[in-house]
Amino acid sequence: MRKALAYPYIDIPHENWLKMNLLLNDQIQRILPVTTLNDEPDWIKPYVEGRGAADALLSPASLYAEENQRRQIHLAERLRQRLDNDDSKFAEKHGLSNFVGSDSDL
Numbered sequence: 001m002r003k004a005l006a007y008p009y010i011d012i013p014h015e016n017w018l019k020m021n022l023l024l025n026d027q028i029q030r031i032l033p034v035t036t037l038n039d040e041p042d043w044i045k046p047y048v049e050g051r052g053a054a055d056a057l058l059s060p061a062s063l064y065a066e067e068n069q070r071r072q073i074h075l076a077e078r079l080r081q082r083l084d085n086d087d088s089k090f091a092e093k094h095g096l097s098n099f100v101g102s103d104s105d106l
Contacts, residue, residue: 005061005071006030012058015043022047022057029061 004025010032012018021028040048047058061068 001026003027032060
């Protein structure tokens with residue numbers, strides 16, 4: 001089964017976006033707070049409930065699943081590499097040290 005993670009947004013922009021992505025993938029997963037499930041638009045419900053929880057076309061992603069942990073580590077590594085190679089000094093201008101407190105407060 002081919003799965004895709006809808007990222008970085010929680011909300012699916014519109015039904016056509018979902019349909020286009022389901023043409024390419026068997027399931028779309030997204031990281032959701034539990035309370036969001038009750039606030040879904042009516043058009044999303046058939047995608048969440050249609051084939052049962054195990055085979056739903058649109059399902060919540062577990063932050064703690066091994067595959068998602070691997071993806072998070074990979075993303076963090078890519079971001080670190082980009083910051084290390086950044087000549088525009090983005091990290092100096094917008095990094096944590098420019099916010100209230102300092103790294104030692106973390």
